[in-house]
Amino acid sequence: xxxxxxxxxxxxxxxxxxxRWYIDVIRKADLMDYAPVKGCxxxxxxxxxxxxxxQRELDARFKETGHRNAYFPLFIPESFFMKExxxxxxxxxxxxxxxxxxxxxLEERLAIRPTSETIIGHMYSKWIQSYRDxxxxxxxxxxxVRWEKxxxxxxxxxxxLWQEGHTAHETEDEARRETMQMLEIYRNFVEGFLxxxxxxxxxxxxxxxxxxxxxxxxxxxxxxxxxVQAGTSHxxxxxxxxxxxxxxxxRENQQQHVFTTSWGVSTRLIGAIIMVHGDDRGLALxxxxxxxxxxxxxxxxxxxxxxxxxxxxxxQKQLKDAGIRVRVDDRPDQSPGWKFNEYEMRGIPIRxxxxxxxxxxxxxxxxxxxxxxxxxxxxxxxxxxxGRMLDEIQQNMFIQAKAFMDSHFYSVDTLDEMKQRIQxxxxxxxxxxxxxxxxxHQVKEETGATSRNIPFEVKEHKxxxxxxxxxxxxxxxxxxxx
Amino acid sequence: xxxxxxxxxxxxxxxxxxxRWYIDVIRKADLMDYAPVKGCxxxxxxxxxxxxxxQRELDARFKETGHRNAYFPLFIPESFFMKExxxxxxxxxxxxxxxxxxxxxLEERLAIRPTSETIIGHMYSKWIQSYRDxxxxxxxxxxxVRWEKxxxxxxxxxxxLWQEGHTAHETEDEARRETMQMLEIYRNFVEGFLxxxxxxxxxxxxxxxxxxxxxxxxxxxxxxxxxVQAGTSHxxxxxxxxxxxxxxxxRENQQQHVFTTSWGVSTRLIGAIIMVHGDDRGLALxxxxxxxxxxxxxxxxxxxxxxxxxxxxxxQKQLKDAGIRVRVDDRPDQSPGWKFNEYEMRGIPIRxxxxxxxxxxxxxxxxxxxxxxxxxxxxxxxxxxxGRMLDEIQQNMFIQAKAFMDSHFYSVDTLDEMKQRIQxxxxxxxxxxxxxxxxxHQVKEETGATSRNIPFEVKEHKxxxxxxxxxxxxxxxxxxxx
Numbered sequence: 001x002x003x004x005x006x007x008x009x010x011x012x013x014x015x016x017x018x019x020r021w022y023i024d025v026i027r028k029a030d031l032m033d034y035a036p037v038k039g040c041x042x043x044x045x046x047x048x049x050x051x052x053x054x055q056r057e058l059d060a061r062f063k064e065t066g067h068r069n070a071y072f073p074l075f076i077p078e079s080f081f082m083k084e085x086x087x088x089x090x091x092x093x094x095x096x097x098x099x100x101x102x103x104x105x106l107e108e109r110l111a112i113r114p115t116s117e118t119i120i121g122h123m124y125s126k127w128i129q130s131y132r133d134x135x136x137x138x139x140x141x142x143x144x145v146r147w148e149k150x151x152x153x154x155x156x157x158x159x160x161l162w163q164e165g166h167t168a169h170e171t172e173d174e175a176r177r178e179t180m181q182m183l184e185i186y187r188n189f190v191e192g193f194l195x196x197x198x199x200x201x202x203x204x205x206x207x208x209x210x211x212x213x214x215x216x217x218x219x220x221x222x223x224x225x226x227x228v229q230a231g232t233s234h235x236x237x238x239x240x241x242x243x244x245x246x247x248x249x250x251r252e253n254q255q256q257h258v259f260t261t262s263w264g265v266s267t268r269l270i271g272a273i274i275m276v277h278g279d280d281r282g283l284a285l286x287x288x289x290x291x292x293x294x295x296x297x298x299x300x301x302x303x304x305x306x307x308x309x310x311x312x313x314x315x316q317k318q319l320k321d322a323g324i325r326v327r328v329d330d331r332p333d334q335s336p337g338w339k340f341n342e343y344e345m346r347g348i349p350i351r352x353x354x355x356x357x358x359x360x361x362x363x364x365x366x367x368x369x370x371x372x373x374x375x376x377x378x379x380x381x382x383x384x385x386x387g388r389m390l391d392e393i394q395q396n397m398f399i400q401a402k403a404f405m406d407s408h409f410y411s412v413d414t415l416d417e418m419k420q421r422i423q424x425x426x427x428x429x430x431x432x433x434x435x436x437x438x439x440x441h442q443v444k445e446e447t448g449a450t451s452r453n454i455p456f457e458v459k460e461h462k463x464x465x466x467x468x469x470x471x472x473x474x475x476x477x478x479x480x481x482x
Numbered sequence: 483x484x485x486x487x488x489x490x491x492x493x494x495x496x497x498x499x500x501x502r503w504y505i506d507v508i509r510k511a512d513l514m515d516y517a518p519v520k521g522c523x524x525x526x527x528x529x530x531x532x533x534x535x536x537q538r539e540l541d542a543r544f545k546e547t548g549h550r551n552a553y554f555p556l557f558i559p560e561s562f563f564m565k566e567x568x569x570x571x572x573x574x575x576x577x578x579x580x581x582x583x584x585x586x587x588l589e590e591r592l593a594i595r596p597t598s599e600t601i602i603g604h605m606y607s608k609w610i611q612s613y614r615d616x617x618x619x620x621x622x623x624x625x626x627v628r629w630e631k632x633x634x635x636x637x638x639x640x641x642x643l644w645q646e647g648h649t650a651h652e653t654e655d656e657a658r659r660e661t662m663q664m665l666e667i668y669r670n671f672v673e674g675f676l677x678x679x680x681x682x683x684x685x686x687x688x689x690x691x692x693x694x695x696x697x698x699x700x701x702x703x704x705x706x707x708x709x710v711q712a713g714t715s716h717x718x719x720x721x722x723x724x725x726x727x728x729x730x731x732x733r734e735n736q737q738q739h740v741f742t743t744s745w746g747v748s749t750r751l752i753g754a755i756i757m758v759h760g761d762d763r764g765l766a767l768x769x770x771x772x773x774x775x776x777x778x779x780x781x782x783x784x785x786x787x788x789x790x791x792x793x794x795x796x797x798q799k800q801l802k803d804a805g806i807r808v809r810v811d812d813r814p815d816q817s818p819g820w821k822f823n824e825y826e827m828r829g830i831p832i833r834x835x836x837x838x839x840x841x842x843x844x845x846x847x848x849x850x851x852x853x854x855x856x857x858x859x860x861x862x863x864x865x866x867x868x869g870r871m872l873d874e875i876q877q878n879m880f881i882q883a884k885a886f887m888d889s890h891f892y893s894v895d896t897l898d899e900m901k902q903r904i905q906x907x908x909x910x911x912x913x914x915x916x917x918x919x920x921x922x923h924q925v926k927e928e929t930g931a932t933s934r935n936i937p938f939e940v941k942e943h944k945x946x947x948x949x950x951x952x953x954x955x956x957x958x959x960x961x962x963x964x
Binding site for chain 2: 033035036037040041042043044045048049051052068069070071072073074075076077080092093094095096097098099100101102103110112119122123126127138142143145147148149159161
């Protein structure tokens with residue numbers, strides 16, 4: 001680490017300017033850099049590691065539920081997009097086009113994939129002939145591109161990394177169960193692994209995926225009260241099956257169109273982790289997704305240094321053998337105080353200090369990134385205590401984030417009320433909605449908030465539309481969103 | 483699996499038509515499909531799984547040696563390619579260009595990356611300021627595109643998957659050591675994990691990477707005698723450092739250009755696994771890279787079926803718990819004979835049969851894909867015996883492939899001799915070479931073989947150039963290549 005890095009300016013406080021805070025944190029914690037291509041970023045090692053841990057965990061969950069990975073081409077012929085009307089309308093404005101290759105102008109333009117329903121639909125129509133080929137359940141880890149006008153590192157970039165699951169089924173019922181299963185896997189992962197509480201629900205028609213029958217989402221609340229759509233699962237019905245002629249011979253020997261689903265999460269999760277858990281001191285990483293869970297810092301004067309450092313490495317080995325991700329920082333040219341600040345800023349869940357007195361007493365000192373008392377722990381029980389503390393931190397981070405979300409969740413009856421409150425309060429707004437696109441649009445125009453989803457569970461069912469005051473068809477969560 | 487799959491035509495014998503054999507095998511084993519985009523393929527789950535296992539193993543080895551993963555943009559501005567003269571000449575003919583995006587014509591064309599030296603060079607010039615920032619050792623797992631005229635599934639496709647390592651160092655010496663370290667990691671991985679013996683050596687100047695000072699490769703011999711370049715490691719000197727202005731303040735406070743390396747392996751390894759180990763019955767997978775290492779097939783009449791199947795699953799659990807990748811095929815509608823052929827064709831290393839008599843005797847039958855006697859093994863020692871047998875198969879597959887390579891390795895003195903022999907024999911040809919590009923070119927023109935590399939170890943040092951008969955500067959391996 002170069003000296004220069006120490007002189008990055010201080011982090012802007014969240015309350016002063018949340019956007020600046022965000023950029024300060026991701027730059028100072030070295031998670032990303034801007035790329036020399038519009039709207040693209042470089043995922044630096046400390047940022048990419050967060051994605052690797054998400055990948056590993058999700059991949060295991062997908063495989064447990066019978067999905068297998070495959071890889072489809074980056075390029076999609078223009079004619080493929082034309083086959084599903086809503087799909088082309090939704091994605092066309094965002095596509096980059098390859099028009100020349102290998103020194104020649106192409107006969108047909110190739111889009112860089114923004115998502116792969118079309119090319120996968122084309123392949124599935126070749127692969128599926130009989131009910132015996134179903135269900136077909138494939139996932140892909142890939143880069144996708146959507147040429148965005150306004151970009152924000154991790155949360156909205158022209159190129160991003162994601163996974164996209166694509167499944168085909170015999171019946172609507174089975175496809176709908178798959179859609180819900182994957183939504184639940186996302187909820188469980190985001191809440192349990194990333195410690196981010198979410199609102200689970202269905203998107204309104206105007207916010208659903210281009211080409212889907214129904215789109216479901218999990219929505220998370222950032223510390224500025226804005227929403228991040230953290231994952232989506234789509235029931236596509238027979239829309240893509242009909243557009244791409246994906247048919248199978250059913251058990252009665254009849255040709256039928258399959259029912260398909262698709263579902264995805266992306267590197268925007270990294271942005272959500274930062275904005276949900278970070279504070280004015282920097283990042284705060286939930287232990288399960290923290291690339292380093294424990295940073296060990298040997299301290300004390302030069303004459304006891306070797307002894308302390310040796311013992312630190314012995315203890316590190318014990319922790320490592322127990323599956324804990326642990327690093328030692330024994331650089332002599334940086335002060336302990338500097339290191340404390342540094343690793344706090346980088347969000348490492350536990351700092352372990354070991355000095356000559358600790359050595360004498362057979363103990364170590366543990367400090368949680370999220371605060372609370374220093375804990376003096378016997379070296380003999382270190383592995384057990386660190387494990388317990390990581391679990392506690394993970395749980396507490398979820399509880400804190402949940403408390404934040406709950407206390408920034410408002411119920412409003414009229415658009416006027418919402419307009420007033422949204423000027424004073426950051427958060428989510430629960431309101432009744434008649435179901436008309438016009439009323440939904442008016443909310444957006446007048447408040448800047450969009451409908452996030454129609455939650456499956458609400459504390460309160462609204463009876464009147466906040467705009468037209470007709471009877472409410474749904475109770476909807478509105479919020480400004482990334 | 484649909485009935486249709488059973489009626490795929492038989493596999494063409496290797497001796498009849500090796501190319502057709504290859505396509506028959508990868509289609510019948512369901513590893514890939516052709517994509518509706520020129521030169522691109524779909525990696526189907528059974529093919530992709532091979533890559534996932536390669537990735538997992540290599541990723542661990544890269545991390546053990548201090549490398550970290552990151553992700554750089556897919557798009558490279560045209561001006562970046564212009565900065566390194568050899569590089570642009572080498573890659574320009576193969577680039578696809580994005581000229582429009584988001585509904586507008588771009589001011590500067592964007593290439594789809596064929597490799598990332600240029601964009602990574604640009605980023606490194608921002609990240610590296612001082613010797614304290616060195617070495618910088620980053621790897622990227624990514625898709626890359628090279629618009630190929632003649633393509634072959636896995637071995638040469640327009641889009642492929644790979645990893646590319648990019649490192650920057652203070653000194654030439656350190657960069658050269660890194661180049662060699664990665665070459666050795668590749669050799670060890672390809673020989674030890676994929677059971678593919680390789681010739682390790684240096685590329686001749688005309689075959690080196692566009693922009694490198696020195697390129698090193700490992701070259702494997704397919705069963706038709708042709709070579710596959712299975713991995714390359716490049717010492718780039720200061721070429722890219724100068725083109726992209728990657729400078730650091732050294733320990734004497736002087737500005738210096740860094741020394742860089744890059745190294746990569748790709749999904750063409752999948753093609754090599756198939757062509758080195760496959761035979762007329764289909765695939766043969768080395769246990770370490772086999773997604774399924776043991777296929778368990780319960781057999782016998784209906785009345786004992788339940789008992790046999792139950793015991794099969796009990797034994798599967800034991801094997802699984804020991805870390806062995808094992809599947810059961812208990813479908814009642816397929817005969818054991820059909821299953822034996824099917825899994826032989828798919829290259830699964832061990833078939834385990836369990837019938838009612840085996841149940842009585844507390845034994846199972848093990849059959850290796852690579853041949854040899856059936857082994858009757860006590861169920862009590864099953865885990866141990868299967869583990870031992872997998873090790874044996876892995877070793878034997880390497881030994882067999884090595885014996886094949888050694889017996890198809892010819893030493894020639896003159897171009898005439900080589901021309902004659904290459905018409906009769908498939909394999910590699912060791913010959914002396916004066917070092918002139920003209921002689922190298924003549925070999926290619928008259929035999930179709932290219933210089934593969936200058937091996938580090940040879941049994942015999944040639945003294946005269948096979949073409950001009952001047953004194954030989956190097957002893958070179960020539961071969962036809964994929």
